[in-house]
Amino acid sequence: MSQAELVLFLEASVRLGIPLALAALGETISERSGVINIGLEGSIIGGALGGALGALAFESAGLGVVTGAAAGVLAASVFAVFAVWLGADQIITGTAVTIGGLGMTGAIYQARFGVTGTELSLPTLAAVRVPLLADIPIVGSALFDQAPTAYLAYLLAPTLWYFLFHTPYGLELRAVGEAPDAAEAAGVRVLLVRLATTLFGGLLAGIAGAHLALAHAGTFAENMSAGKGFIAIAVVVLGRWNPVLVLLAALFFGAASALQFFLQALGLDLAYQIFLALPYLLTLAALAGWVGRARAPAALALPWESKR
Amino acid sequence: MSRNVRTCLLSSLVALVGCGGSSASDDGSLRAALLTSGPVSDAGWYAGAYDGLLLIQDSLGATISHQQTATPAEFDEAFLAYASSGYDLIFAHGFEYQDAAVRAGSQFPDVTIVVSGGGRIADNVVPLIFRLEEGSYLAGMAAAAMSETGMVGMVGGVAIPPAQGTFRAFEAGARSIDPDIRVLETFTGDWNDVAAAKEATVAQLSRGADVIIHNVDAASFGVFQAVREAAADGRTVWAVGMNSDQNDVAPDVIIGSAVIRIPQAFLETARRWETGEVGGAPIYASIREGVIDFVFNPRLMDRVPSGIVERIAAARSDIRSGALTVPRVRFVEDEVGAP
Numbered sequence: 001m002s003q004a005e006l007v008l009f010l011e012a013s014v015r016l017g018i019p020l021a022l023a024a025l026g027e028t029i030s031e032r033s034g035v036i037n038i039g040l041e042g043s044i045i046g047g048a049l050g051g052a053l054g055a056l057a058f059e060s061a062g063l064g065v066v067t068g069a070a071a072g073v074l075a076a077s078v079f080a081v082f083a084v085w086l087g088a089d090q091i092i093t094g095t096a097v098t099i100g101g102l103g104m105t106g107a108i109y110q111a112r113f114g115v116t117g118t119e120l121s122l123p124t125l126a127a128v129r130v131p132l133l134a135d136i137p138i139v140g141s142a143l144f145d146q147a148p149t150a151y152l153a154y155l156l157a158p159t160l161w162y163f164l165f166h167t168p169y170g171l172e173l174r175a176v177g178e179a180p181d182a183a184e185a186a187g188v189r190v191l192l193v194r195l196a197t198t199l200f201g202g203l204l205a206g207i208a209g210a211h212l213a214l215a216h217a218g219t220f221a222e223n224m225s226a227g228k229g230f231i232a233i234a235v236v237v238l239g240r241w242n243p244v245l246v247l248l249a250a251l252f253f254g255a256a257s258a259l260q261f262f263l264q265a266l267g268l269d270l271a272y273q274i275f276l277a278l279p280y281l282l283t284l285a286a287l288a289g290w291v292g293r294a295r296a297p298a299a300l301a302l303p304w305e306s307k308r
Numbered sequence: 309m310s311r312n313v314r315t316c317l318l319s320s321l322v323a324l325v326g327c328g329g330s331s332a333s334d335d336g337s338l339r340a341a342l343l344t345s346g347p348v349s350d351a352g353w354y355a356g357a358y359d360g361l362l363l364i365q366d367s368l369g370a371t372i373s374h375q376q377t378a379t380p381a382e383f384d385e386a387f388l389a390y391a392s393s394g395y396d397l398i399f400a401h402g403f404e405y406q407d408a409a410v411r412a413g414s415q416f417p418d419v420t421i422v423v424s425g426g427g428r429i430a431d432n433v434v435p436l437i438f439r440l441e442e443g444s445y446l447a448g449m450a451a452a453a454m455s456e457t458g459m460v461g462m463v464g465g466v467a468i469p470p471a472q473g474t475f476r477a478f479e480a481g482a483r484s485i486d487p488d489i490r491v492l493e494t495f496t497g498d499w500n501d502v503a504a505a506k507e508a509t510v511a512q513l514s515r516g517a518d519v520i521i522h523n524v525d526a527a528s529f530g531v532f533q534a535v536r537e538a539a540a541d542g543r544t545v546w547a548v549g550m551n552s553d554q555n556d557v558a559p560d561v562i563i564g565s566a567v568i569r570i571p572q573a574f575l576e577t578a579r580r581w582e583t584g585e586v587g588g589a590p591i592y593a594s595i596r597e598g599v600i601d602f603v604f605n606p607r608l609m610d611r612v613p614s615g616i617v618e619r620i621a622a623a624r625s626d627i628r629s630g631a632l633t634v635p636r637v638r639f640v641e642d643e644v645g646a647p
């Protein structure tokens with residue numbers, strides 16, 4: 001690979017990694033509070049359609065990101081009501097939100113743009129070049145000549161890390177995910193925390209979806225989330241529920257898919273599926289404890305009811 | 309309360325079944341159904357099938373229904389649902405349905421299942437084979453003529469035989485114009501992942517390819533977007549549409565489309581079914597019937613090098629007459645001497 005090709009490869013890696021990073025950072029926060037939101041995919045596809053509709057309505061990609069985020073929150077609020085507030089099974093509720101999200105967005109898209117579909121000309125979220133940083137050799141343009149949503153992910157990762165591990169609120173949030181009964185006894189409003197983290201996860205997943213539609217594809221297509229919500233959940237595991245590592249893990253997943261496209265474009269005749277599988281194998285290794293210690297929050301996925 | 313809910317559910321279930329039973333056609337008109345495993349809003353493969361279903365409704369007065377199956381686990385359920393509620397003719401629009409179709413076919417001998425791009429045959433399960441390779445070959449000729457770099461690319465979803473066939477033919481068509489042309493091939497593993505298709509296209513464009521054909525569904529929007537962005541950067545690059553006439557989808561960069569006139573093929577199949585001619589053997593739809601073709605984008609004709617339109621027209625009539633055989637991947641069982 002020449003240096004120019006290396007740069008192109010890194011740029012593609014970041015482009016593919018950013019939506020995963022945004023969704024996975026939100027999921028990290030909700031999982032830290034004991035909520036595993038399998039409905040993330042529903043929030044992402046909702047964010048993609050919400051972003052597309054908003055960008056068209058307001059003729060602004062920036063406002064599209066806002067409406068995309070709102071759509072993500074809307075999808076997550078369904079999950080929050082049933083799985084968090086009413087204590088329904090998180091996996092089943094999340095699956096319902098994902099399937100419902102894929103179906104609803106398809107129905108709305110077809111109602112609005114015709115049953116047989118068309119490519120939309122959306123206002124796109126243009127890349128913004130960061131002065132100086134973008135001039136760093138090799139990695140500069142890949143990391144710092146991206147859509148603004150990418151910078152959101154870069155800023156969120158250390159911010160969320162600091163929040164989780166160095167503030168009292170972060171401690172309370174983690175306590176809710178580890179031992180909700182004890183947290184409640186200590187005066188933490190467990191349900192409120194979980195509702196908030198779930199909606200925050202939906203917000204970021206919605207932005208991830210809006211990024212897909214507005215910064216990447218420039219259009220909406222049914223099912224365009226293509227499993228990214230589930231990949232994001234794997235990214236959280238590989239990143240060991242640590243926002244900074246989660247960002248790196250997302251970029252690694254992005255690099256793995258970028259690599260398979262580049263190798264195929266080079267004309268190498270090998271099974272590209274191996275490269276698709278690679279990040280998952282690493283995630284399994286992380287779960288098995290081969291890549292450092294990975295332990296899920298103790299109360300993850302367990303419905304909780306106030307003991308008061 | 310839970311008991312009330314259950315009773316309620318049960319009664320509505322009975323009501324549903326009742327509805328299904330009573331509406332089964334008593335007037336003897338055709339009841340046709342369509343199964344797709346992707347959204348019909350892809351402006352391509354599935355959209356064409358949906359248009360075909362509507363055409364059958366309009367032309368033959370048929371009662372129609374469409375269902376999108378999400379996972380292979382739902383294939384059997386979907387066949388069961390249609391077969392048991394009185395549908396006569398089920399179009400299962402994709403290679404992936406073939407095994408479930410054979411299972412359903414043996415269970416419901418009165419129902420005819422047509423599997424687009426299928427490979428398995430029974431008395432009441434027939435593959436509808438689109439010779440899209442023929443249109444793809446002509447597209448390859450056009451691509452090679454348009455290419456200034458001597459390199460063209462193909463972006464596919466999953467490497468199933470019908471998709472591989474179109475790529476082999478595209479390559480052969482390109483070489484018939486430029487024997488030294490380089491042809492890149494990428495499969496993304498997903499028919500609808502717009503982002504993946506876009507990055508696969510970006511990678512091919514960055515290698516120097518300047519004409520890209522696709523064989524994906526809704527993900528084709530990603531291919532067109534990547535080509536459009538490269539064109540905006542000042543490169544002379546083109547995309548080729550596939551499955552439906554996609555020239556209007558991205559009219560500024562799509563030089564032409566390898567088309568299947570799926571609605572026409574569906575209607576013809578339904579007509580033949582009504583006269584009892586469908587069963588036990590594959591149905592072939594090719595350039596000869598006018599179902600398959602390559603159509604240039606009329607808005608970009610001034611960019612097309614002189615002479616290539618005539619060469620493509622000549623190749624089209626050679627394919628029609630049998631003088632030119634287009635390479636393809638054989639996947640229909642016991643296929644010998646098929647047209």
